[in-house]
Each structure stands twice: as C-alpha cells, then as structure tokens.
Amino acid sequence: MNAPVRPPAERTRSRRGSLLVGDCLTLVPRLAEKGAFDLVYVDPPFDTRAHHGIREGRGERARGERAYKDSWGGIEHFLAMLEPRLACVRDAMSERGSLFLHLDYRAVHEAKLLADRVFGRGAFQGEIVWVPGNGGRRRGGPSVTHQTILVYARGRAMIWNDDDPALREPYAETSQRMHFGQRDGDGRRYRERTLGGKTYRYYADAGRRRGSVWADCPAMRANTPLLGEATGYPTQKPEALLERIVRGASLDDSRVLDPMCGSGTTLAVAARLGRRWAGVDVNPRAVAIAAKRLGVP
Helix, strand or coil: CCCCCCCCCEEEECCCEEEEECCHHHHHHHHHCCCCEEEEEECCCCCCCEEEECCCCCCCCCCCCEEEEECCCCHHHHHHHHHHHHHHHHHHEEEEEEEEEEECCCCHHHHHHHHHHHHCHHHEEEEEEECCCCCCCCCCCCCCCCEEEEEEECCCCCCCCCCCHHHEECCCHHHHHHHCCEECCCCCEEEEEEECCEEEEEEHHHCEECCCEECCCCCHHHHCCCCCCCCCCCCCCCHHHHHHHHHHHCCCCCEEEECCCCCCHHHHHHHHCCCEEEEEECCHHHHHHHHHHHCCC
16 A cells, blocks of 8 residues: 655556556646547546545545545536546547546536537437445435446447447346247247347347446445455445446457546556556556556556
8 A cells, every 4th residue: 555656757658558647637648649549437526525535454434644635616616627638538539439427416417518518419428327336325315326427429439349248237037038938059048029120139148238327336346445456545436337338438459548547447447458558647646556556667
C-alpha cells in the first residue's frame, strides 16, 4: 500500500500501456498521439461533497489519508470541470470508439445534457443501470441503490460484441422448459421462431442478450479488505463490471483509456484481456497504487 510517490511523469513505457500522473485535460492529447482509443471509461467524482479516504488496514472504515475531496461548490462548477475533459477524450477516440460515463443520481441528469452537447444528442447509445448491491440507507424517502453509466458513440457505429459471453445471460428456467425442446445433431437444445418470413434459431446454452440492468457485479468485491481485488482506494469499482464493459466495447487490437483511473481497475482488466491501455490520475498516490497493481515500475 505504501508505494513510493513520484512527481508527475510517465510511469511506464511498456509495449502495452502508459500510466501518467496529472490532469487528463493536458495529458490525454499526448496519449492520443500513439493512436486513437476504441473505449474510454470515465468514473469521475460524483459531487458527493465528502472526503474520501484510503483504507490503510483491514478495518471496515477508510481512515487513512485523503484520496480526494469530492466537493465542487455546486453542480455548475462540477459541470464546468467535466465538460472540457469530455471534449478532450472525445477528440482522442476512434470512429468506432465509445465513452462509458459512470455517475450517480447527484449529477447524472445534468451530465447527460452536457454530454449530449459535447458528443451530439444522436451519439447517445443508451444507459446501463448498475446495482452495486449495498442495500438502502436513506430514511424518510426512497433509497437510491443504483448508479448509471451513460454510453456515447464517437462515430456512426461503436464496437459492441453482442455474442461475447460477458454480454449473455441464461434464459429463465421456465422459458428453457417450455420453449427449448428440440435438439440439433450435436445434442444442443434450441428453439426456432419465424419473424417476417425468416426463421431464427436460438440455443439454450448460448443464453439471451443481457439487458441494461446489471445487478450481478457486486461492489463488495472491490471494497472489502477480505478479498485480494480490493486496494483500499475509495469508490473502487469491481473488476467484473469493467470486464463486461471492456469485453463488450473493445477488440483485441483496441486501445482502452481511463482518464481518471483511480486505483487502476480499468487498466488491470484491459491488461488481463490483452488490450493496450492508458491511464491518468491527478493523485500521485492513486497512480502509485495502480502501478503496483499493474506490476509496472
């Protein structure tokens, strides 16, 4: 955890990735000189107006040094920070690239209008509702137990690997019993449907395409000191969530960017999946944690 902190500089010049300390507004154009990015995942501050500390030990609460203070003095100041940085990553994206902008209820509605302005309203591809699984806490009103990931395409069509197993889920048991009664020559169970004069075959073992509500990637895996995935860095996202995004929205030869990378979850997943990666964070301690996680000097 106590990795050495270096001054703003490139942390690695490996063949597969780059890790930088500093503001993405100035550093992303430098990274884009090596090639455009097919996937950009941005997990910015949420305007929580809170101090987020690093967990130093195995206790339940983060009482270590401050990682960052997420307070902007009002939503208009938060958006003023975010807008030029979204424009910056837009210009670094390939024509087949996409942006995944991860926020919660505090700023997502205003950020949607901002991103529409930066990318164009027609670039909006939809949203993913991520359910961290932490349960409700609020009293006197409904608890908000989900976060939202806005998806934008840079060009006319983004990479989306519909048939990747990460984007599939099993058919309901009732559906399997009622509809998948036929078997092909290899013994695979299937059903057929005829729509518009064309017959389509669906295999039970392939599963159905996953919808926009993701409730099977619990945040606890990234935020409990009992599991090796956790780094102690606040608001760390689980690798399962980022793996689904990286597998869904990039190819083997893609470059993946996280311009506010924190503890480096996006980068670690991209590296494990064989993608080229690049990360930036203004906090030297975050970059030190990410570098250690990636096994780079």
